[in-house]
Amino acid sequence: MDGNELIQAIQTLNTDDAFRPRLDPQQWRTFVQYLTRHELRAGDLLIKQGDRERTVYFLGQGSLQVFVTGAAPGASRIAILRPGAMCGEPAVFADVPRSANVEAMTPCVVFALRLPRFEELMARVPLVAAEVLRAAGAVMLVRQRSNLSRQVPAA
Template sequence: MSSVLVQAIQSLNADDAFRPRFDDKQWALFESYLQQHKLRAGDLLIRHRDMDRNMYLLESGTLQVYVPDAGPARRAVAILRSGAVVGEPSMFGETPRMAQVEAMSPAVVWVLTRPRFEELLTRQGDMGIELLRSIGAVMSERMRANLDRGLPLA
């Protein structure tokens, strides 16, 4: 795996940081389940209401998370920095995307598709449980933060 991604994940200082307790060997194995994508500033990573089932790990760059309102208006939700995870709820549900995610700068992301996620769960049970715990912690913290800000959960 990109040591840059692992370093970004491990050094992100945010309440909703993705913190799987993987050793070096597990991080390397996790890499085999991911694909790298490069974004230009302004590229959409996630489109509001789409049904894709991908989770992304941000190696470098900045992403803006927002909900489109009527017309050109946007309701800002978050700015994500290197090391952040985004799109994690799609690993579990069959509902449309709740927000839109756009690259604010050139960015490098690593994608985990749902089929690869399910394969990891089947083949690497202990890692899969740790990954589920880590994703659940991110979602829980984001839900708490949204409730604190008075934002709806859906």
């Protein structure tokens, strides 16, 4: 899987919380140059609740489950993410502990945007970075509202 396939997955994901930056084809190509590709096996933990790590991930292939530890029985699973989904988006905005775990349910390909690379993107291509921030904020807002309506505790 390469950056073009990730772009296709992002653009075709049909969920309320889909990452929807308004980027033209050249801006998309620029954006994916700042991502690093990683493969996960089923059961691998991508994000650990409580960690303070400043990386945002985009799922290219496979499925991820988002869950919290210490929740009431039956309330621990928050979401299942499909290709094209973004996860870990609060890390773009603040140095706060991760509020949930994210685990590979199947073999996955993810693309990481680490904070130093995002800061480089902001310095070199501020219009693309601003659009990524806007779209990540929209994802975070939709998820926050969904969690509030389902009374999922925020960590």
